[in-house]
Amino acid sequence: MATAETSSRTLRLRIITREQVLLDTEVVSVRLPGAGGYFGVLPRHAPMVALTASGLLKARGRNGEERSYVIHDGFAEVGRDAVTVLTRSAEAPAEIDLERARRAAERARERLHSREADVDLARATAALERALARELYAHRPL
Template identity: 55%
Template sequence: MVTSQSTLSLSIVSPEKSVLEAEVGSVQIPGAEGMFGVLPRHAQLVSLTASGLLSAVAADGKIIEMLIHGGFAEISGDAVVILSRSAEKVSDVDVERAQQAAKRARERLSSKDSAIDVSRAGAALRRALLRERLGKRSS
């Protein structure tokens, strides 16, 4: 994708598919150490990403909101590539499914079964609650 001096090429890729390709003026990324912003001509950078809301301002001024779940961000020249474990548009979040996932995670966390991976169940609960909160906000 060819970019102008005032835009970035944003690509979001999950293991299953290319989720988004867009020309943007700026992007806010949930990093492992907190949110960080990227503008055109940003210094090269590779960073861990966290689960959270990625927002960008498209070249036409529209706001793009994506929910990403971990991975890496690579900024090089005027390109931003997000390699994420999963990603979806906030507007596509199924709130009912997120609520069911949160309920299952809570049940696992309250279980007395020693075979339950508590850190994995906790991460699943955090992801489900994030999906639920952002999904409700966009509907």
């Protein structure tokens, strides 16, 4: 397997959220949380559109440095030499507000446990997943 230093091809990785373009950089490999589990993308991957789930995206740069971001449900579009991640929100683990994530998880659990009819189960579940992923990866570099 080619090491990071010798591989010449790179991928353009972009993470785009509803609010901003969070990241636009060249990397040599990416690992993404897909709807059906984690998957990796290297340069020259076949074109693909995959659903993403809440989890940790890891990217390795040209010099072997690793970066990670917590991303959520959305889409990953893989072109020949580009990966574009469209997700509702994403953040670097160090930027996560752990308190807020805990409170959000608590609220989501309450909604799931309540017996009121107007609870949107899918939305509450998604909110819980987001909060749990944030809690799990906050302040845990790599």
